[in-house]
Amino acid sequence: MNWHVELWIWLLSALALAVMHTITYLIARRLGRYNVVDAVWGLGFVLVAAIAAAVGDGSLPRRLVLLALVAVWGLRLSLHIQRRSAGHGEDPRYAQLLDRRGRSPLAVFTWIFLIQGASQWVISLPVQVSAAAGDTRGLGLIAAVAGVVVWLTGFLFESIGDRQLAHFKADPANRGTIMNGGLWAWTRHPNYFGDFCVWWGLWLIAASAWPGVWTVFAPLIMSYLLIQGTGARLLEHAMRNRPGYADYRERTAYFFPRPPR
Incomplete structure (x- = not known):
């Protein structure tokens, strides 16, 4: 396990998710609805998997397999959510959340976009860690x-x-x-x-x-x-x-x- 490489994967993944959600937040503000964040849920994982595959120095076949599986799943899901939400208003879940937490720009970004980005980073850790791990053999x-x-x-x-x-x-x-x-x-x-x-x-x-x-x-x-x-x-x-x-x-x-x- 190359922990130096792993630290770079963690850092770059966090930075990429932060940039993605900042851009998504600005688009959501312009559209006047924040449920567009759901459409980038799958895309965030694809982004992390791509970074892990490119930066990692672990088993190349495993990196490519994980990238392919995450990409197929994430792109399909994001496209499905985008089609499903097109032409509809705000998701009631977000409306209720903002009624409780407030509608200031900081509250919106924190409780909708920042939390979702942090969740993506944590949930994608198996993909990130695997990218710097050794070869898969035997029972593995x-x-x-x-x-x-x-x-x-x-x-x-x-x-x-x-x-x-x-x-x-x-x-x-x-x-x-x-x-x-x-x-x-x-x-x-x-x-x-x-x-x-x-x-x-x-x-x-x-x-x-x-x-x-x-x-x-x-x-x-x-x-x-x-x-x-x-x-x-x-x-x-x-x-x-x-x-x-x-x-x-x-x-x-x-x-x-x-x-x-």
Whole structure:
């Protein structure tokens, strides 16, 4: 492990995320809505993975694999969010947050953009640390292959789930009803479950060489955010009074997929 190189990766990643979110903040101020920050969530991870791959001196195949997987996931997610939010106003989550924290430029930048950038830096630590780690051998190679399989499972769940929901919402006949078909019949949050698998898969690849294994706190943090934090739990709270949602909850798993009842 080359800690000198690793420190450079940490520094450059933090600087790049700070610049990206500053530019995003200025664009958001001009547009008059701050949910544009969601569209750069995936892009921030791609940026960090690119820096790690370029600056790192660890295993080149592992650096390229992680860059490719993060890029495919991040670019798809950012494009999906940009399309989904186009033509809509502010996200109620941010409106409620700013009502509590204040709407001064410093409060907005701190509670929306700075916190998201810091979260991206911490969650991406497996990718950053792996870039300066040694070669993957023996059991590490098995872990890396398992990581790719877990990542692929998550990517398919997330992308197919998003597409199924988009098609459902595009049909006027479904207005006011609950999406309960396809992957949405197996879990109430296939997109969040997919995200969960993506980051555990990336961690398995990073953990294939020391000291990547110690970054396990990163997917744990992401898991908490997806299951109990700003992901599934918050959406459940927003949907609780929708007609038919109580029945949907009874039939369908909360997070981890299982056959519908």
